[in-house]
Structures are given as C-alpha cells and as structure tokens.
Amino acid sequence: MFLMIFVNDFWTLEDVPVWLLHTAAEADAMGFSDVIFPMFLFIVGLSLPFAINNRMTKGDSNRVVLQHIVERTFALLLMGIFLVNFENMRSEVMMIPKYVWEILLIAAFFLIWNVYPNKPERKRLYTALKVSGYVVLIVLAAVYQGGTKEDPRWMETHWWGILGLIGWSYLICSVVYLYFRQRLLLVIFSWFVLVLFNLADFAGWLTPLDAIRNTFWIVGSGAMPAFTMAGVVASMLYQRHFRKDNATIFIAILILLGVLSLLFGFGTRPFWGSSKIRATPAWLGICTGVSFIVYAFFFWLVEMADRKNWANALKPAGEATLTCYLIPYIWYALVTIAGVSLPLFLRTGMIGLVKSLLFSLFIILLTGLINRLGVKLKI
Template sequence: MKEKIPDRLISLDAFRGITMILLVSTGFGLAELKDFPYWNELAMQFTHAQWEGLHFWDLVQPFFMFIVGVAMPFSLSKRLRQGQSDREIFWHVVQRSLILIFLGVVIIKGVQLMKGTPSLTNVLTHIGITYFLTFLILRKPLKVQIGVSLAILLIYDLAFRFVPLPYEAGPWQQAQNLGSHIDMLLGFEFNEGGWVTINALSTAAHTMWGAICGWILLSDRNEKRKLIFLVAAGVIVLFAGFILSPVTPIIKRIATSTFVLVSGGWCLLTLAFLYWLVDMKGYKSWTFFVNIVGMNSIFIYMFDILLNGWLLDFLSIYTEPLLGGLNVGSIIITINLALLVKWYICYWMYKHKLFIKV
C-alpha cells in the first residue's frame, strides 16, 4: 500500500482528547442522578452495565484502546523515515509495553500487589498487552490483520464455551466463567465486579482494528473513500455484534466477542464522524479544548486514578457550605470543578511545553 504522510490527523487528536476527558470526568457526576425519575436513563448511561448489556460508559475504554491502534501506523512510519532499524523499533515497543504494564500493576494496583494478589485488570495494563500484540502483525497485509483479529474473537468465544470448568452454570455467568477461573488459578485479585484479566486478549481486536484504520488513513486513498471504509466497516461490525448477541451475550466485564464487535463498531463510526467533521469539513477550532488533555493522556489518567479522590475531598470543603451541604447538586458541581482543575493542569503543562510520554 502506498503511503501519503499527512501533516497531522487532527481528528485522531480530537478523538484522543475527548476520550481522555471522559476517562477523567468521573462521568461528569451524572450517575448521581440515578434516583431521579426523569434523569434515571441518562444517569445509567454513565455507569457500567452490571453484567449483560451496553451503556455509553462501557465504550470509553474501547475508545482508548482503539485510538492507540490508530496512532501506531503513523508512529511506525515516522520512525522508519527517521532511519530507525527494525530492531530499534521492536525494542521501543517492548519497552513501552512493559512501562504501561508496570504503571497499571505496580503504581495503580500496588495495594493488591503488596497483598500478594496482583491485578491485571487496569486499562493501562491491557493497553500494554494489546499494543504489543498489535505490533506483531502491524506490517502484515491488512487481510491478515483482519483475519487475526477475528480469529482471536472466535478462539476466545469457543474457549469460554468449551473449556471444562468446575461450575454448573453456563459459560457467561459472573464469577463462574473461564476468565474468573483463570484469575483464581493464577492467584490474582478476586474482582467482585466480575472483571477478568484475559479480556485483554479479546479487546486486542480494538487496537488491531484501530491500526487497520490508521493504515487506511495513512494511504493515498482519497478522503471520500477513506470515510466510506470507516463507515461501512463500523456498520458491519456493529450489526454483527447485535445479530450475534442472542448467541453470545454482550458483556463488557469479560469482553465477550459480541461486546468487542459492538463497541468496535462504535469506535469506527466515531472516528468516521470526527474525520468527516474535522479533517474533511475543516471544523478544527474547537479541538484545541480537548487536545489539551490528549497531549498528556497518560499523565492525566494517572493523576485521576491516584489523586482524584483527594481533589474531590479538597474541593468539597468549599462547595458543600456554599451549596447547602452534601447533596446531589453539590456532588455534581464538585466533580465538574475537579474536571476543570484537571483540564487547567493539562493547559499549564501545554503552556510550559511539558509533555509526559511513555
């Protein structure tokens, strides 16, 4: 495939920024409205589905993993133009994967590690795994990349169905499935919410599909053909997931094949919309606000995981007296004030040219 190196894919930067704002927003506090009749449906969209089903909030992590994949062909092409050898690029990928896994396991989940029950369910850990798996096929023909991603989903689905387990329940039961059983055998932390480590394998498809889109966007196809590919692929994958859902339920916490398909479809369609809006139509001015956060994505994610609780407690010292004590309104305002503080930290880092990369 011929390559046409664009100056910058601004829509990708915008997608990354939007995703990071969502990740550190604490759902804008909207989940607090769950007990209000007129707001209940909206509030539920900003929480994870308890088990089966799909909420908007279930798409945020797939967005993050998909974006990592889209950026990979651009990064690889840049390194090759700079004259880096295959060996240098490979070791850069290994190093980056290990750092991401380290941040997820040791820094974010350090308490569980010290207890002797490590956890590999953090998004950074999963990105470290899926990033490396995607790199292994990154320079293969696109048909091979598509085939590998679909094969992973098929094998994952069959494994959940047919690997014998000491449970009488079916393959998709919470805490009694292949994923939770493997975590138990490996001595990993028992997750009461039903999250499992091996969903990093099926969700590798998100990163692989992102990389495929990256190659398409990097190619010499005209913009209209690129957009048609993104929309068509998104619709096909999305409907495939819904059509298969009576056979394999949509469950994010174990990342069933149908969940990966449906969420992957939304990733593709969101990228298509932003590509059309920003790169094709030229509506770029608004992207600065979100790009500020995307430029320091790992930093602000770590800040949110480690310090957001402290920040909310600090701000509530001032907001609760002003807003009449602890109530839904004060909680929502405090959460969004915290988001503004995090945005300003990113803005300050941007102004001082501080960019923390992994």
C-alpha cells in the same frame, strides 16, 4: 480522554442516570461508560501506524523499534500493576496512609517518565531523579499489604488495571503491525483472529487451554487487543487508500466496517449477553462498531469540513495523554486528605454531571499548564 475523566468522576456523584454508568458483570446491558475505554483502545490503534512509520523514516531498524515497544509495554504494565493494587490495599495495616501512598506513587511515575530538558550539564541530576523514582516504587511495594485479614497478600496482577490492559494491547498490536505493516490483509487477518479468539472462549472451544489461563492468556480473551487492531486497520486504510477525491468512499468503508461490527455484536448478544466486565463478543462487536462510526464522523468533521478549532481546549489531552490520565489520582488524594468535599447539591443529578464535565475540562487545562512548566510524561 475528556470523556474518560468525566465518567471516572462519577464515583463522587449521587443519582447519576443508570444509562451513563458501568453495568454489573452479570447484566446483559451496556452503559455509556462501558463504551469509552474500547474507543480509547481503538484510538491507540489509529496512532500506531503513524508512530511506527515515523520511527522508520528516522532510520530506526525493526530491532530498535521492537526494543522501544517492549520498554513502553513494561512501563504501562508496571504502572497498571501498582494502580490496580492501590484499589485492593489494606490501608489500615500499612505503614504509609493510603492516599499518601497514592501521591508518592504518582510522583514516582513523574520522576521516572518525565520528559527532561536536553541539557547535558544536568544529565546526572535527571538520572538521579529517575533512579529516585524507582527507589520510591520499591519502598511502596515493600510496605504494601493487600488481600484480607484472614488471607493477607502482596501485590498481584489482578486484572492489570487500565494502563496494564493498554500495555498488553499495545504490545500485541505494535508487534503485528511492525512485521506485517506492508501487508494490509495480514493485519486484517490478525484482527479477525483476535475477534475469533474471544468468540471461541465464550463458545467453550478453548477449554483445553484452561490449565494455562491464569498464567498465559490474551487480555479480555482477545477483546482488548481486538479494539486496538481495529484501529490499526482503520489507520492503514487511511494511509493507503485515502485521497481528497475519494473521501466519500473512505468514509463509507469505515461506516460499513462499523455496521458489520454492530451486526456481529448484536448477533452474538443472545448467547452470552453484552458485558464489559466479562468482555463478551457482543460488547466487543458493538463497541468496535461505534468506534468505526464515530471515527468516520470526526474524520468528516475535521478533515473534510475543516472544523477543528472546537478541540483546541482539549489539545493537552492528546499531547500529554498519560499525564492527563494520572493527574486526577493526585487530585482525589489531596482533597481526600484535606477533607474537602463539595455540597451535596453540587454533586447530585444534572448539576453533578455538569460538575464532572467541568472537572474533566479543568484537568485537561491543568495538564496544559504543567506541560508548559516542563512536566510531561512520555514512555
């Protein structure tokens, strides 16, 4: 989350080194920014076995857990669709100014999915707040206009947005783990199927399915859930096979999986290039390999070397990830409406990068503060 907020702030800067930026769709290249989201999806996969197993130990049945998975997916998809349409709106013809629309949107998310105190005497109030959030969403959708002057359009799924991609990946991988959680080999097989689906699409083997591509498809041609499923595999390996006396073997397995993924990525790069926008097999393999190896490093650092205090300042980003992700939307809207902008020299080159790093830390600390005030999203 710290790095995601950091790279998402680059749009406010000038003269950012090219190697830090997202690369164009047609380019055979990867920037630092192109690796961050895959690693986030990998971390989603790392958390899934713990989250689902925790619900099981509390007595939840498969049906109850599945219902929760569907509800969480719906929330992520809904938020993703609204946010991606914000990027495609025709603000000049709308009744509500663009950035006011944005602030109201994020406020509605907080009203609906805030963790309200467990106070029965205020249950009606909290229900009314949630309902009001949905009413705001309906109004925002009703006044929305997108497309072009020649081809006006209402809200569309587009590419689902970041939260939507997380939602689809979460749904697929959660359901797979829910029903295969006792069978590591089947989970690994599911991961391979997603990777092969991505490879098959670029190899042209899935052209007979073109008729359904626009209505029924796996996001990223399997790449997005493949990142998450790789995290699920790593988490299952940890839960089943890690012990203090075999830590070196466990870390070696992670590094081996990382190296194999890198070989797959670089091996397929000559055919279709490496591109995040196109979600090529090379991008999938390289970012998966980086994720395994980075996870192995942090596992050694935190679990084996017992060095974890360095992350205390970043804890709110892990405890309230969705809250942390959404706060910048409000921040950018408010400063734009107010017409506030830092001097150019504070937004240029190395000084600008330091500014974005400090901004990311500020957002995380702000998340911790509002959490203590009782504002925290949970879906």
